[in-house]
Amino acid sequence: MxxxxxxxxxxxxxxxxxxxxxxxxxxxxxxxxxxxxxxxxxxxxxxxxxxxxxxxxxxxxxxxxxxxxxxxxxxxxxxxxxxxxxxxxxxxxxxxxxxxxxxxxxxxxxxxxxxxxxxxxxxxxxxxxxxxxxxxxxxxxxxxxxxxxxxxxxxxxxxxxAGPQATGWCVALDDKVIARSLRAVHEHPADPWTVESLGAHAGLSRAAFARRFTAMVGQPPLTYLTWWRLTTAARLLQATDIPLSAVAQRSGYGSAYAFANAFKREYGISAGRYRQQHRTDRRHSSEG
The missing domain is CATH 2.60.120.280 (Regulatory protein AraC)
Structure with missing residues (x-):
């Protein structure tokens, strides 16, 4: 999407x-x-x-x-x-x-x-x-x-x-360079993106891209990439029963161990516990 x-x-x-x-x-x-x-x-x-x-x-x-x-x-x-x-x-x-x-x-x-x-x-x-x-x-x-x-x-x-002095997402989504890189991250979060490869995809040098992205989005490129990968993982944990190793792979982590550490650092609980909690929440919602 x-x-x-x-x-x-x-x-x-x-x-x-x-x-x-x-x-x-x-x-x-x-x-x-x-x-x-x-x-x-x-x-x-x-x-x-x-x-x-x-x-x-x-x-x-x-x-x-x-x-x-x-x-x-x-x-x-x-x-x-x-x-x-x-x-x-x-x-x-x-x-x-x-x-x-x-x-x-x-x-x-x-x-x-x-x-x-x-x-x-x-x-x-x-x-x-x-x-x-x-x-x-x-x-x-x-x-x-x-x-x-x-x-x-x-x-x-x-x-x-939006306006001549505007910053943030109101201009990021209309900026062809930044919008192209954001779309790439959202459509292919599992790709091995780097600041350099995202910049090349958007048509800018590494340094110019990093400055422009951070100014508009409010986060450095790899910080947003990590946020979106873990958000993608959380959605998969809520909506599917695929193994944690598959969740890790689809969200851009080369190993289940790296994914487990990153997820717990971001959400404060393990990926397995997160999935269990949301299953319980969905069951209570359906029963209510």
Whole structure:
């Protein structure tokens, strides 16, 4: 998968939720901290959103706001009439967030516009249609549409964060050189990458590549490579029953011993114990 798809997939847990809420004049509510991301899209009227340690933002019809870290906030109708808005939530594993998500602001306002974030607006329309029309297949279609909507929300956040002075993932994914190396790491984590070979793949010298990658991604190339390899290993341990030696090989470790040491150093427990814990968690979830 591509980098953004991988970043979301490694963090997503459970099923997303969404509702269409009607707010009378003077309506307001306080929303507690949440283990994931929340979003709101105003469909009628206007709303004011105030985040912790953030200035209040006013949303008109078509505008959206995203709380990537689920921080506490307040919602209020700021019109004399009825307001309606979509309210959605995604559970995300924040114990080990992808660095891309750590670059996002705590509150992101996304303004509507004919030429802005067309994919986002189209996704919003599809989600709203499923909620309004109560069509057959809604229980299957809606979660899939919400996953698509999350991609467009994050894309819009990254696009709005970009600018002449911007750094970080909002520019890394659009930088052809760095994006090429990131994609190579994500698609082939088991390859014997070095800073020199990644630089050659991206079309830069070793030193120039290392400087550019570190400045944009916030980590040296091999530090990110190690992080992604162990993240890949954790996903394999959770989702498959393949032997630990195969997990080690697929995640770029030449021996099970080297993998075992690296995994325990990163996660604080052995790979086998990690797999056992997640099997227990999945069993309890299915029984509940």
């Amino acid at each position: 591509d980098v953004l798809s991988d970043a979301i997939s490694t963090m997503r847990v459970g099923r997303p939720s969404v509702s269409l809420t009607t707010a009378d004049p003077s309506w307001s509510t306080e929303v507690e901290i949440f283990g994931g991301a929340r979003f709101y899209v105003v469909t009628t009227g206007g709303m004011q959103v105030t985040g912790a340690d953030e200035p209040a933002v006013t949303l008109a019809a078509g505008d959206a706001v995203l709380f990537p870290y689920g921080t506490a906030h307040t919602l209020a109708n700021v019109t004399d009439g009825t307001a309606r808005f979509l309210a959605g939530a995604y559970r995300l594993d924040q114990v080990r967030p992808h660095p891309l998500f750590q670059n996002l602001p705590a509150l992101v306002r996304l303004l509507a516009g004919a030429d802005r974030h067309r994919g986002l607006q189209a996704s919003i329309d599809l989600v709203r249609g499923e909620l309004d029309e109560q069509m057959y297949g809604r229980d299957l279609a809606l979660p899939a549409l919400l996953d698509v909507l999350l991609v467009h929300l994050v894309r819009a956040c990254l696009a709005d964060s």
